[in-house]
Amino acid sequence: MSESIDTPVGPPIPPARQELTLVERVSSQMGISPEDYMLPAEREIRMLSPEGTLLPAEQQGTGPGHEYPIPSDEVLLEAYERLMVGRRVNDQNTALVRQGRLAVYPSSHGQEACQVAAAMCLEDNDWLFPTYRDTVAVISKGVDPLDVMVSFRGDWHCGYDPKEHKTAAQATPLTTQLLHAVGAAHAAVLRGEDTVVLAMCGDGATSEGDFHEALNFAAVFRLPVVFFVQNNGYAISVPLARQSAAPTLAHKAVGYGMAGERVDGNDLVALMAALRRAVDLARTERIPLLVEAHTYRMQAHTNADDDTRYREREEVKEWAAKDPVLRMETYLRDKGVLDEAAAARVSEHCETVAASLRDAMNADVNPDPLEMFDHVFSEPTQQLREQRDWLAEELAAEAAEGRADQAAKEGAR
Amino acid sequence: MSESIDTPVGPPIPPARQELTLVERVSSQMGISPEDYMLPAEREIRMLSPEGTLLPAEQQGTGPGHEYPIPSDEVLLEAYERLMVGRRVNDQNTALVRQGRLAVYPSSHGQEACQVAAAMCLEDNDWLFPTYRDTVAVISKGVDPLDVMVSFRGDWHCGYDPKEHKTAAQATPLTTQLLHAVGAAHAAVLRGEDTVVLAMCGDGATSEGDFHEALNFAAVFRLPVVFFVQNNGYAISVPLARQSAAPTLAHKAVGYGMAGERVDGNDLVALMAALRRAVDLARTERIPLLVEAHTYRMQAHTNADDDTRYREREEVKEWAAKDPVLRMETYLRDKGVLDEAAAARVSEHCETVAASLRDAMNADVNPDPLEMFDHVFSEPTQQLREQRDWLAEELAAEAAEGRADQAAKEGAR
Amino acid sequence: MTTVTETKPAAQSAKPAKLTFAGALNAALAHSLEARQDVVVFGEDVGTLGGVFRVTDGLAARYGTDRCFDTPLAESGIMGTAVGMALNGMRPVVEMQFDAFAYPAFEQVASHLAKMHNRTRGRVELPVAVRIPYGGGVGGVEHHCDSSEGYYAHTPGLKVYVPGTVEDAYLMLREAIDSPDPVVFFEPKKLYWSKADLDLEDLRATYESGERREGSAVVARQGTDVTLVTYGPSLPTALKAAEAAAEDGVSVEVVDLRSIVPLDDDTVCASVEKTGRALVVAEAQGFASVASELVARIQERCFHSLASPVRRVTGFDIPYPAPKLEEHHLPSVDRILDVIDDMQWED
Amino acid sequence: MTTVTETKPAAQSAKPAKLTFAGALNAALAHSLEARQDVVVFGEDVGTLGGVFRVTDGLAARYGTDRCFDTPLAESGIMGTAVGMALNGMRPVVEMQFDAFAYPAFEQVASHLAKMHNRTRGRVELPVAVRIPYGGGVGGVEHHCDSSEGYYAHTPGLKVYVPGTVEDAYLMLREAIDSPDPVVFFEPKKLYWSKADLDLEDLRATYESGERREGSAVVARQGTDVTLVTYGPSLPTALKAAEAAAEDGVSVEVVDLRSIVPLDDDTVCASVEKTGRALVVAEAQGFASVASELVARIQERCFHSLASPVRRVTGFDIPYPAPKLEEHHLPSVDRILDVIDDMQWED
Numbered sequence A, B: 001m002s003e004s005i006d007t008p009v010g011p012p013i014p015p016a017r018q019e020l021t022l023v024e025r026v027s028s029q030m031g032i033s034p035e036d037y038m039l040p041a042e043r044e045i046r047m048l049s050p051e052g053t054l055l056p057a058e059q060q061g062t063g064p065g066h067e068y069p070i071p072s073d074e075v076l077l078e079a080y081e082r083l084m085v086g087r088r089v090n091d092q093n094t095a096l097v098r099q100g101r102l103a104v105y106p107s108s109h110g111q112e113a114c115q116v117a118a119a120m121c122l123e124d125n126d127w128l129f130p131t132y133r134d135t136v137a138v139i140s141k142g143v144d145p146l147d148v149m150v151s152f153r154g155d156w157h158c159g160y161d162p163k164e165h166k167t168a169a170q171a172t173p174l175t176t177q178l179l180h181a182v183g184a185a186h187a188a189v190l191r192g193e194d195t196v197v198l199a200m201c202g203d204g205a206t207s208e209g210d211f212h213e214a215l216n217f218a219a220v221f222r223l224p225v226v227f228f229v230q231n232n233g234y235a236i237s238v239p240l241a242r243q244s245a246a247p248t249l250a251h252k253a254v255g256y257g258m259a260g261e262r263v264d265g266n267d268l269v270a271l272m273a274a275l276r277r278a279v280d281l282a283r284t285e286r287i288p289l290l291v292e293a294h295t296y297r298m299q300a301h302t303n304a305d306d307d308t309r310y311r312e313r314e315e316v317k318e319w320a321a322k323d324p325v326l327r328m329e330t331y332l333r334d335k336g337v338l339d340e341a342a343a344a345r346v347s348e349h350c351e352t353v354a355a356s357l358r359d360a361m362n363a364d365v366n367p368d369p370l371e372m373f374d375h376v377f378s379e380p381t382q383q384l385r386e387q388r389d390w391l392a393e394e395l396a397a398e399a400a401e402g403r404a405d406q407a408a409k410e411g412a413r
Numbered sequence C, D: 001m002t003t004v005t006e007t008k009p010a011a012q013s014a015k016p017a018k019l020t021f022a023g024a025l026n027a028a029l030a031h032s033l034e035a036r037q038d039v040v041v042f043g044e045d046v047g048t049l050g051g052v053f054r055v056t057d058g059l060a061a062r063y064g065t066d067r068c069f070d071t072p073l074a075e076s077g078i079m080g081t082a083v084g085m086a087l088n089g090m091r092p093v094v095e096m097q098f099d100a101f102a103y104p105a106f107e108q109v110a111s112h113l114a115k116m117h118n119r120t121r122g123r124v125e126l127p128v129a130v131r132i133p134y135g136g137g138v139g140g141v142e143h144h145c146d147s148s149e150g151y152y153a154h155t156p157g158l159k160v161y162v163p164g165t166v167e168d169a170y171l172m173l174r175e176a177i178d179s180p181d182p183v184v185f186f187e188p189k190k191l192y193w194s195k196a197d198l199d200l201e202d203l204r205a206t207y208e209s210g211e212r213r214e215g216s217a218v219v220a221r222q223g224t225d226v227t228l229v230t231y232g233p234s235l236p237t238a239l240k241a242a243e244a245a246a247e248d249g250v251s252v253e254v255v256d257l258r259s260i261v262p263l264d265d266d267t268v269c270a271s272v273e274k275t276g277r278a279l280v281v282a283e284a285q286g287f288a289s290v291a292s293e294l295v296a297r298i299q300e301r302c303f304h305s306l307a308s309p310v311r312r313v314t315g316f317d318i319p320y321p322a323p324k325l326e327e328h329h330l331p332s333v334d335r336i337l338d339v340i341d342d343m344q345w346e347d
């Protein structure tokens, strides 16, 4: 980070006052009114029925200003594979939590279509800003699952290199990462790069002040950020109606002069279509957009949570019927894109990943306690060096005692 | 604050999920679509031309769902008097700052129509939550100008009793008061009172996270709060285009399922009409609303500011032509509501207020330093008592030295 | 009211332990809701769910959803509306779900909650209790284990309470709610499941009899050689260390502060003047912390009674570490014993 | 680099004073913008207006509006985007307009700015400089005069610099911007208009020669009887008090810390071991503050050299008072002299 940047300084921030507002310009290019540009389509975008059949165009919710071309079969097959891996990762990790091998795991079981689409809509140089629940998105972006699990196993806070993977550390303090995403996009724009940044958050997170500040900064500075809200209906126990009285979360775009759209969050085809277009628009027009996906968290918030306290089993069952995995599988099989060979390959891939997770999480890894002092600053201060020495002495004494005890035991034998 | 509340507990918070959303219900009562309910009218509401003539109905910007009856002549005359007093207070205080009698004074010169309407639209039991710039609103609500000036003279932070006047201490940390307003409204609703709360902020303040959280809490809990944004085009030096890319600030209502409206902020008639209706709706429907008034701060941000650095004199001149005082005066004179006698009475009232301000601010008031320890807690802690004693000793020693010096001087004579 | 209940693991106690720390808090909330109509409890997940630690369990059902309710997910919103509610006659008890998640509310706390009474020259009281589950030792992931009491203790206008026993969990939370001043009430997460043989109705009667020990420290264990000053999450560790030291022939007096603001200087100084040595134990990072303040005051006030420098055992000056490392970060019995050992006994 | 420039009022200085504290900061920003392309300066009113204290005056015009620009009015937004920008290769210098207006950014500071390097196991550096005009003594109204360094100094992962001289204003701001770690850089408001006879080009040359005194304290005045440890806004007061004490025959050594984190224990201890007495002076409320830490460390490290307890003169534990009262709140020369008088000289 100490070298200076030698790429030329990028396009200037737009001047304070423009003849046409951004909304007016983009909407008139699209031939629709500014309000129609900003407001989501009347219905959420959906390509597949819950049973996995392609809906007729007029039932997809699309329309003027809300057109979403369906991605190619190739892309969708690739997406399916990641979907399957994601599901397997979720369920393997949940099992490892039960076995006490992981400290915690907030599963995205049920939301994997969102996870996969969020990563796959991006180019290699684009950035992803995920939350604690977005492990599958991080993996889909190309981070090694074992590195991701470092945090959930309790070894260290983040186990991968955010800069290598253009994937920020998974954020726990809600909504804070949206601002980081905006800053990352701003940096790219200042350098004249055409990077797009996708920032993820949940429905509950939209209530935080940082949500407002992030969307507003992105709009005012015209930054290519796609804000992707996974609305799974709950923030731990608190239902959406306690978070918002807006008709939909996508309506929040209007307050920033942004376009908002709603998508069926369990329909991988619709998600891929909508997010890809959002990313394209963000890149070509250099604008932010808001996409809300309506989905469902099938399991409790984390292993520490008991969801029977706040939601009906009936509701959970209803959503099981809309599971994104089956839906996508049916569609691809019916279409002949997913044949037996492909299915077998996918399933093998899933098992390999799961096995490596099991092996790694069952291994005993013990981080070095002295490392606690190494990354507070780029160089430890005098104060930290003294504290490090104190701990080092303690550890040495303990080790010596341990050796003494051991020797005593061995002597006694 | 230590007695328990004996009024019955008020109407329950609405249940988590409702058949119809609030927006759907209210808008269908009004016979318009939810989007038309939430979005501001196409043009800002304006009753008077810049020259002070009543505009024909079709030019007022009103329409279905956006009807604003004009208040009675009596009310408007009363409003005019407060407007004149407000202008006089602003200019007197600015003069006192120049003379070094006040530490600081953020003048609302040019915005007095907003100030007066904000206070006058409320009933006695309604609460006002003002900012540093809203001195005239606080006075219009009935607080003694001399009490308000305690803070600007530097004696203490707030000089009036917020509970007596149902007027919060003027807030400096931007936008924080909007949440206080929401809490105050929530308290009233819980006790079954039909209080309305009006919360004021500037255009810059809408960018803070607290703006979002306040509007959202108010909407989710269905609280009778009118959020009144005085958009004067600048946050110190930063123009509106750097605060928001939305078509108008009133559009921000949509993200909360609220109605937003824009009003000409230099037209006291339109402001009175729009705010009164907002307060009525808030009270009868128990809903929050957002009202944006477009106005202009004619002077620098405060006496410490130099506005020639960031805005053209031409622009200031343009706005001078739209001055709210002249406009209202012309209208009321032309209508025969303001005759010579009334004008003389108003002018006398203004001079009385100004004279009392001058007298009070020119008097030397010195707060007791030991009072610094009295209001940190309801009872000073042991630690504070010790610190108070320390200072008391110091003051006593200084006084003794002063007396000794004095005696020495007198002895020498 | 002078007996001090040590927190013992249930298995070791003679009678079956009845009351948990979390249960005592829950009861204190319930009794407060019953005692005064102006009390309202709100925050994230405190309603239907009963809080992620179940401290508000059953309150919404028993007292109604207008007395105990969930808010949108926004801590500044929770704190700011609590300020407004209190200004308009209510007595809010708000929960910040975890220590680090109170930071978004910091402006509302520092600029309003702490200052309103003073700003308005005493005309407005803000009787708000802010409950913060806090501290480490429970294997929590990042941002869930901060010891943040230092930020609040450093902010004039806030009272700061940290109970370390089940009894105090009940009594001090009721005091916090009844206080006319804002109180930041820290609940050591690792004590939530600690238990004591206490009868709730006795506790309630004690509290309602009007006896108070607000702002006063207690001597949690008598001793003669060295004074160990501590509070909240470190109290059980301190008591264990004192026990162990006794076996080595060092008699440790343990002072449980209970309240950081106000602070009971008299009890602390009386003990240090008696023992001539002092050690402060607290989990938070030590730099510019409550522990620093305690060391500073003790040497300021008891300098000539001190046989050796006042020492401290605190968390290191590092961000709270990952679960597998926290045991090395937190003050431990061994670390305390080492420091006691090192207190110039030859003098 | 060991000469220390005392801040003198222009009228008293022999040569016409050339450089103000604010001017030195402005130059440091300009030279940093010139020295590295990754530096960007942003915040509220820092662009067109040049900042409410004119510290960023002319930067937008000279270096372009993509190097120095105004943001929407949202401090969490400013801090959060700075984190993201730094993560993606920039070197942001952000301004919080006044001390108390940095509080909305507290979560971004405490949970991300301070922790990111550690969270990512050292993989991500966040070279962000946060400029905060701070402290009192300028007749400011409420929320404009907080001494908030304690909050940041208590947060592991942040460096905290507080220059007290015009020379340090320049050198330390450049250090802060070049630091690979986040630095909270406090600018004492009451020193903005203080002046010194310094040549900017000399300063620039000195800095660019690579000589550094990062994190080290300096002895701002030599003395033998008592050590006065201070920093930033209190430095001129401390020097005046030392002058006055000299007239009373007490020789005061003044240590200017310059950097709170990291802290130069060696310089402080060397002085205290020499003088045998220590006094800490700081404007912030004293409870659980940087001053507490200094008192604690001095007694921990120099106990056996101390002839009397380490004392402190700080702001009282009250919200910052209104303009007419601030003179009674702030450490004054007289108050410092009183405490020095009280340091058991008969011993």
Ligand SMILES: Cc1ncc(C[n+]2csc(CCOP(=O)(O)OP(=O)(O)O)c2C)c(N)n1
Pocket (backbone or CB within 6 Å): A133, A172, A173, A174, A201, A202, A203, A204, A205, A206, A232, A234, A235, A236, A297, A301, C044, C073, C097, C101, C104
């Ligand atoms: C600032 C902050 N406050 C509170 C929490 C505690 N918390 C963790 S997850 C969560 C609910 C989040 O809900 P949502 O945004 O809908 O995401 P989901 O968990 O449903 O994916 C809460 C309250 C937190 N992590 N950060």
Ligand SMILES: Cc1ncc(C[n+]2csc(CCOP(=O)(O)OP(=O)(O)O)c2C)c(N)n1
Pocket (backbone or CB within 6 Å): B133, B172, B173, B174, B201, B202, B203, B204, B205, B206, B232, B234, B235, B236, B297, B301, D044, D073, D097, D101, D104
């Ligand atoms: C949280 C916070 N940040 C910054 C400031 C400093 N400040 C005072 S007024 C102001 C501009 C406010 O603009 P606006 O909201 O439009 O109100 P106006 O002054 O125009 O009435 C700023 C930045 C503040 N008071 N509070």
Ligand SMILES: [Mg+2]
Pocket (backbone or CB within 6 Å): A202, A203, A204, A230, A231, A232, A233, A234, A235, A236
């Ligand atoms: Mg959710």
Ligand SMILES: [Mg+2]
Pocket (backbone or CB within 6 Å): B202, B203, B204, B230, B231, B232, B233, B234, B235, B236
């Ligand atoms: Mg403005």
